Amino acid sequence: MKKSHIAILIVFLICIPLTLYFGTIAARRSFYLTGTLVIIELLVPFFMAFEGRKPQARELVIIAVLCALGVASRVLVPLPHFKPAFAIILLSGMAFGPESGFMVGAITAFAGNFFMGQGPFTPWQMMAYGAGGMLAGFIFQKKLLPKKPLIMAIFGFVMCVVWIGPLLDCSQIFLMLSEINWAGVAASFAAGLPVNVSQGVCTAIVMFLFGRPILEKLDRVKIKYGMMEDADGI
Amino acid sequence: MHSDAFSKCHPAVNLVFFLGAIVATVLIVHPAYVLASIAGAALYYMLLSGQKGLKRILVLLPIFVFVTAVNPLFNTYGDRVLFKVFGRPYTLEALLYGASLAGVLVAMLLWFGCYNAVLTEDKFTSLFGNLAPALSLLLVMVLRMIPNLIKKGRQISGSRMSVGKDASNGRTLTEKISGGMLVVGTLMSWALEGGVVTSDSMQARGYGTAKRTSFMIYRFTGSDGVLAAVIAALLAAIIAFCAKGAASAVFTPTLDIAPVRGTNLAGFIVFVIYMLIPSVMHIREAVQWNISRSRI
Structure with missing residues (x-):
């Protein structure tokens, strides 16, 4: 598997659920920060794919x-x-x-x-x-x-x-x-x-x-x- | 701003500080902390930009008032009803909550203003040059091309002006738009052709054949290490105090704001110290400079 594919899997299966969990429970109701973090996590695999393609x-x-x-x-x-x-x-x-x-x-x-x-x-x-x-x-x-x-x-x-x-x-x-x-x-x-x-x-x-x-x-x-x-x- | 003590630190330290300040500001809605964050950001912003900074800070006042006043319209929780709007209660609790959130917004905008002045694009790209070489090269090229293209675009519209076809002389809206877009189109052809020449030249010089090394103008010195350690320690302390509820603030349905005394006061002081780091560094340098100059 390519690095960027692994990154996509990690982001979707681990990072985003964890962010949503902590965003709603640990840090109470900080929708802005949670949303921004999810967006950054979504951007990262794209940039990694671009970078990995040389x-x-x-x-x-x-x-x-x-x-x-x-x-x-x-x-x-x-x-x-x-x-x-x-x-x-x-x-x-x-x-x-x-x-x-x-x-x-x-x-x-x-x-x-x-x-x-x-x-x-x-x-x-x-x-x-x-x-x-x-x-x-x-x-x-x-x-x-x-x-x-x-x-x-x-x-x-x-x-x-x-x-x-x-x-x-x-x-x-x-x-x-x-x-x-x-x-x-x-x-x-x-x-x-x-x-x-x-x-x-x-x-x-x-x-x-x-x-x-x-x-x-x-x-x-x-x-x-x-x-x-x-x-x-x- | 180029002689600012905090700006002269390693960009990584600057970035970590701003991330910490902005995240802490977003997460904490306790009025005292919000005020401290606004004060820290506004002070540093004024130190960076002087008289102009004060004007820009005053521009934020209407935003603050607007967000404060609008919030109770949509949040009708709370006991102390001030008056009714369209049959919906306009409560004191919601108004205070709105004021706090408006304060958070203002503090964030101020911190972003400081960020823009301190973490300039050259620092940003040098910071990520090793981590993402292609992306930061792309960013550097874009940032270099923008003024270049604007200059070339002005040349194109200048030569069009000399034959009476300048876009800004256009009488109607369509004339202005089509004139401007014609310049953009011409510029596009020119820039794409130029880009191909650039890329061929890059290829000829061996782009992509080996790992790119990057020139790092910023060195991580001992004082940067000390500052980074201080920032990390203060952030850890803020997190610890917040976990114990020192900065907890609930506005609706009933006000429940943690009092700032006892151990909570210690947490607040730590927060204030953190927010004042760049201003203190700036002022300390200014004082030192004046002292050493008066000795001459």
Whole structure:
């Protein structure tokens, strides 16, 4: 067995149950800390798999370029609150597969926070973005959905509103509410909805108008240099 | 902040301290401890960033008030009803609980602010360079490329500006978005091609042929060892006191907050000392510096 497979088994069979047990019983009701620990434990096997695969220079550099573009794009579009980063993550997943999509997402969140400031939400954001990129890779590379502008736009919007936004809202709920009940959760999600919808609309616009051109650019580089094509690489 | 005594310690010691401070802050909702954590973090934050720091700390005040006021709306336990909102009781206990949680949030944000100033990205990557070589190389490359790409992006939009197609001059929303994204697209092509050249050059210099060695600029000195031991001892003491219930605080349904006296006071003092470590180191160095300068 590979090291990363063993790590996945250890994480799922030992670490996460133990964390949940101690989180609910030993340290009474610290949902935030428990949640954050589980998320970090989930991230570790992915990073170990990446590390254990001994990625080639090309793969490393391409992932780095995509992450840096995600962070830099925020500065280059002269509109406040217009963040194409998540669209770039999804498109990277679509072009280079689930594993690269995950890495681009997680590292974009982490590296971006070196400029925006790390916060209590950093691991949650890494998980949310990474999983988004990974899911895009699974769905569009396995051709479960066609790479059509409208479908990509809807996919981007739904991912923002249903997955990333609520996950980040959760980290806030756990920190801010003394009693977790449906009324509080509903109110927090409702308060977060405008931000999530604006993020979703922005992602959808980028996917609709620029999804195809960007994918073509990525595919062109992939074909031109024969990148990331080995079957076990993806 | 670069001449700060605590920042000059080994990054591992810094990381352990911040992890300890943040985890302890999250877990303990006892008002006295929350205040101590806020005080420790705010003091160090101000020492690091001076006048600007005070402004940023004051920005946290509305957050504190908001979280405090909102909590009783969703937590209706408690006996002492202050008034009713939408027919639901707004209780004093829940308000106090909310204030404590808001304090925890503020303390965490302050500690993260200090973390961002002390544990800069170079320290972080050097810390994990041996543990995860590919990942930290990736992170270093990303952090180096971001300013690079922004600069190149500005060049691209500059040349577009000279033919009257600058994105920030765009009148409509679509013009701005499409102008900006066009720059991003151009940048993407350029950066990917450049990346291939970089990776070929890395390959040619033997990337991946042997274990990468990393250059560690930070040495673990004797004083780092002492500081690490102090941090570990204080953390162990805090855990021991908390296990005995020195920092236990239950707000709802009835207030039951452990009094800070007797043995509990010892636990509180240990906690305060821990939270003051970076500030004390900073102030001690400043005092020493002034003394030795006045001797000249």
